[in-house]
Amino acid sequence: MKKPTLVNHPPVTAPPPGNLPVIAPIYQSVKYEFETVDETLRMLRGETPGYFYMRASNPTTRQLELTVAQLQDRDDCLATASGVNAIAQTLIALTRAGDHILFFIETYGPTRNIIRRLLSRFGVEHTMLSIEDMAGIENVLAARPTRLVFFESPTNPVTKVADIERLVELAHRHGALAVIDNTFAGFHQHGEFDIDLYVHSLTKYASGTGDVMGGAVIGRHELIDSLRPDFSVLGALLDPHAAFLLQRGLKTYFVRYREQTRAAQAIAGHLAVHPAVAKVHYPGLPGHPQAAMVKKQMKEAGTVVSFDLKAGSEAARRFSENLELFALTASLGSTESLVMAPQLMGSRDFTPDQARQSGIAPGTVRLSIGLEDVADLIADVDQALASAHA
Numbered sequence: 001m002k003k004p005t006l007v008n009h010p011p012v013t014a015p016p017p018g019n020l021p022v023i024a025p026i027y028q029s030v031k032y033e034f035e036t037v038d039e040t041l042r043m044l045r046g047e048t049p050g051y052f053y054m055r056a057s058n059p060t061t062r063q064l065e066l067t068v069a070q071l072q073d074r075d076d077c078l079a080t081a082s083g084v085n086a087i088a089q090t091l092i093a094l095t096r097a098g099d100h101i102l103f104f105i106e107t108y109g110p111t112r113n114i115i116r117r118l119l120s121r122f123g124v125e126h127t128m129l130s131i132e133d134m135a136g137i138e139n140v141l142a143a144r145p146t147r148l149v150f151f152e153s154p155t156n157p158v159t160k161v162a163d164i165e166r167l168v169e170l171a172h173r174h175g176a177l178a179v180i181d182n183t184f185a186g187f188h189q190h191g192e193f194d195i196d197l198y199v200h201s202l203t204k205y206a207s208g209t210g211d212v213m214g215g216a217v218i219g220r221h222e223l224i225d226s227l228r229p230d231f232s233v234l235g236a237l238l239d240p241h242a243a244f245l246l247q248r249g250l251k252t253y254f255v256r257y258r259e260q261t262r263a264a265q266a267i268a269g270h271l272a273v274h275p276a277v278a279k280v281h282y283p284g285l286p287g288h289p290q291a292a293m294v295k296k297q298m299k300e301a302g303t304v305v306s307f308d309l310k311a312g313s314e315a316a317r318r319f320s321e322n323l324e325l326f327a328l329t330a331s332l333g334s335t336e337s338l339v340m341a342p343q344l345m346g347s348r349d350f351t352p353d354q355a356r357q358s359g360i361a362p363g364t365v366r367l368s369i370g371l372e373d374v375a376d377l378i379a380d381v382d383q384a385l386a387s388a389h390a
Helices: 037-044 059-071 083-094 109-121 134-143 164-173 221-234 240-250 253-272 291-297 313-322 352-358 374-388
Strands: 076-080 100-104 125-129 148-152 177-181 197-201 215-219 277-281 304-309 338-340 364-368
Touching (some): 059 215, 083 109, 083 177, 083 197, 083 221, 125 134, 215 221
Parallel strands (some): 148 177
Antiparallel strands (some): 277 304, 304 364, 338 364
16 A cells, blocks of 8 residues: 555554443544445435434434433434524424414524524414413414424523423414423423424533534434434534534533522522512522422523613613623523623514513523632622612
């Protein structure tokens, strides 16, 4: 073998049988081969296991998919390049011209844009209600055929909690799929409900460190298999190196989620009695509007605390800018604490009535609680509140 050939066909160094690595390697290869055409065709027909092209699947990515599927109490998953990509590909794969989607004012902004702007261009119709309008939900589903009901619980940013059991029952009674963006609740919650598909941003709690992006669509094997051809053609499979980092992040998922929830509970309780605060939105507080529902369907209340400042939007801006330990930026679930001022939380597509129903007030601030010492975080919140009202 001449040296130009050698560098393209290097020596094989795979461990021998019985000598397994403790941490699975990163399979950074776009292409995989079988020895014969017939073997390749059998794999492509689904008759034998294997891999062919990274856009369809990859061993590293597949390990992550199976891990998060089992965490969510389902048997299959498709990992994608981002959380928004998981939402977009799911909606595109599940709908066609003439279909109808029911979704909610409290839905994540990019999801609203995908449904209202992108899918509308291709003839997919929609109805947008409040997640609290159960009578309206039942009326819409009874009045017209609906392809799917897309919802979140808790919602972003004011942590409204959906009546998941009733919502899913209504969707299925009227022949619709129930799809939940379960990012806020995490992989270990809501698996007991008869939800058809769970969508997650892996960028948040799976990563935990804010340095890698990904998404996941989780469900029963048959439904995931029906999505797989469209996902492969759309081409936004998660890169194996990102999948490796997300799999590594999951090792500390439960430790992080529980500790961050404990801190969020303490900060929410502190804010609830602060004279500058009009209202605190946190599912773990006894005064939360759906406190009974939270107790019934959630194991943990989550790591996001939102609240309304009495003095309004400019005070909220000053508060956000004066925080020292909270980064003024998007996202959540990171080990570092984050803050979003009301000016950065998109609701410009709402009518005044929809804005009122959303629960986002001029002074609403969203905190994502990290792993800093909770006493330090409370002290930082207090000094920023004092500065904002000076």
